[in-house]
Amino acid sequence: MDVATSTSDLVVIGLGYVGLPLAHAASRVGLQVTGLDVSPRVADGLNAGQSHIDDLEPSDIAEMVDAGFRATTDADVLSGAHTIVICVPTPLSDEGGPDLGAVSAAARSVATRLRPGTLVILESTTYPGTTEEVVRPILEESGLVAGADFHLAFSPERIDPGNPAFGIANTPKVVGGMTERCGELAATFYGKFVNSVVQARGTREAEMAKLLENTYRHVNIALVNEMAIFCQELGVDLWDAIACASTKPFGFQAFYPGPGVGGHCIPIDPNYLSYKVKTLGYPFRFVELAQEINARMPTYVLQRAQELLNDSGLALSRSKVLLLGVTYKAGIADQRESPARPVARKLAAKGASLTYHDPHVDEWWVNGERVPRAENLEQALADADLTILLTDHPDYRPKLLTERARLLLDTRGVLRRLDPDESDGRRTTSPITRDGIQVL
Numbered sequence: 321m322d323v324a325t326s327t328s329d330l331v332v333i334g335l336g337y338v339g340l341p342l343a344h345a346a347s348r349v350g351l352q353v354t355g356l357d358v359s360p361r362v363a364d365g366l367n368a369g370q371s372h373i374d375d376l377e378p379s380d381i382a383e384m385v386d387a388g389f390r391a392t393t394d395a396d397v398l399s400g401a402h403t404i405v406i407c408v409p410t411p412l413s414d415e416g417g418p419d420l421g422a423v424s425a426a427a428r429s430v431a432t433r434l435r436p437g438t439l440v441i442l443e444s445t446t447y448p449g450t451t452e453e454v455v456r457p458i459l460e461e462s463g464l465v466a467g468a469d470f471h472l473a474f475s476p477e478r479i480d481p482g483n484p485a486f487g488i489a490n491t492p493k494v495v496g497g498m499t500e501r502c503g504e505l506a507a508t509f510y511g512k513f514v515n516s517v518v519q520a521r522g523t524r525e526a527e528m529a530k531l532l533e534n535t536y537r538h539v540n541i542a543l544v545n546e547m548a549i550f551c552q553e554l555g556v557d558l559w560d561a562i563a564c565a566s567t568k569p570f571g572f573q574a575f576y577p578g579p580g581v582g583g584h585c586i587p588i589d590p591n592y593l594s595y596k597v598k599t600l601g602y603p604f605r606f607v608e609l610a611q612e613i614n615a616r617m618p619t620y621v622l623q624r625a626q627e628l629l630n631d632s633g634l635a636l637s638r639s640k641v642l643l644l645g646v647t648y649k650a651g652i653a654d655q656r657e658s659p660a661r662p663v664a665r666k667l668a669a670k671g672a673s674l675t676y677h678d679p680h681v682d683e684w685w686v687n688g689e690r691v692p693r694a695e696n697l698e699q700a701l702a703d704a705d706l707t708i709l710l711t712d713h714p715d716y717r718p719k720l721l722t723e724r725a726r727l728l729l730d731t732r733g734v735l736r737r738l739d740p741d742e743s744d745g746r747r748t749t750s751p752i753t754r755d756g757i758q759v760l
Contacts, residue, residue: 504519
């Protein structure tokens with residue numbers, strides 16, 4: 321079959337952490353799906369049954385291929401698509417605003433091949449107004465009119481890599497159309513493989529919903545991060561305070577401190593909203609303050625590491641430091657915006673000798689240099705002057721850490737959690753205490 325000339329129910333542009341799960345979900349319900357990506361390596365790997373993301377196994381890709389899925393770098397596949405979903409990256413520019421280069425390029429590729437009746441949906445996270453102010457004019461260069469000749473909508477992605485409980489099908493899907501008809505068609509499309517579809521008033525409301533979700537998390541994480549700093553000075557056990565507050569059955573949601581924020585959503589997305597607000601002549605002070613607080617957490621980790629070593633008569637510049645976990649969250653290989661890298665840079669700048677361990681990452685580079693990987697976790701814990709736990713992978717059990725590490729700084733509260741190997745099943749928030757062990 322010639323992929324470039326075939327007809328598809330769906331073409332997904334961008335086969336990363338958002339686009340590939342979407343293609344997989346659509347393929348499973350019998351839709352004829354084609355994937356379009358700029359990377360020949362990604363396309364060739366998928367056609368060979370290989371997966372490059374955490375949430376899909378090679379068996380999942382093989383299932384897709386058997387069902388007719390094909391990946392390509394040839395944009396001509398767009399001319400045969402009934403529905404096109406754009407899932408390309410939207411990073412920050414050097415100036416701190418949204419970089420819509422990939423979105424614009426994808427829209428141009430669609431515009432030159434757009435047919436009447438096609439449904440085009442943007443899923444790439446961006447600021448309110450992008451769908452109609454940026455994507456629509458590019459698509460209408462085709463000579464077709466949005467809302468009349470073709471249909472246009474926005475639907476924010478809600479992918480949570482590594483989440484075993486919620487995936488595409490059982491996570492409610494928000495959609496907003498440029499017109500009521502556009503919204504209805506988008507809702508019908510997603511309703512084929514998503515259990516619950518929520519229609520927003522329009523594209524701007526759908527775009528804002530995504531930014532509201534992540535700004536809410538960003539601000540609350542900053543709150544507990546700042547509290548972690550002054551609670552240490554006040555002698556208050558913040559983790560115990562959070563556990564106590566969490567017993568309230570209404571009006572409170574627990575957030576936890578850490579070495580910083582990672583992934584695409586929290587460090588990046590709120591800046592899109594801040595950017596848009598600034599164009600109106602206003603500062604978005606909550607987002608700016610949250611960004612400032614969360615960005616300084618790697619420096620606070622460095623400070624706590626130095627204090628822990630100094631209390632033991634050791635200097636950071638002559639110490640061997642083991643970093644546990646370099647991905648941005650537990651159980652996955654995704655390193656996007658992981659706070660582990662800025663922590664490592666700061667430690668290296670002070671002369672520390674670094675080693676890392678991560679069951680999901682075979683090679684790790686900092687400042688252009690490859691950081692040695694510890695193959696034997698128990699031996700690495702015993703050899704290091706200081707161990708800093710940065711990502712709470714399941715491998716890092718409290719009993720192992722406390723028995724093997726000389727000095728330990730736990731930035732994720734692992735020592736405050738239930739370890740099924742050493743408990744009677746009762747949850748405890750009491751810290752494991754001995755000299756040389758600290759929880760952030």
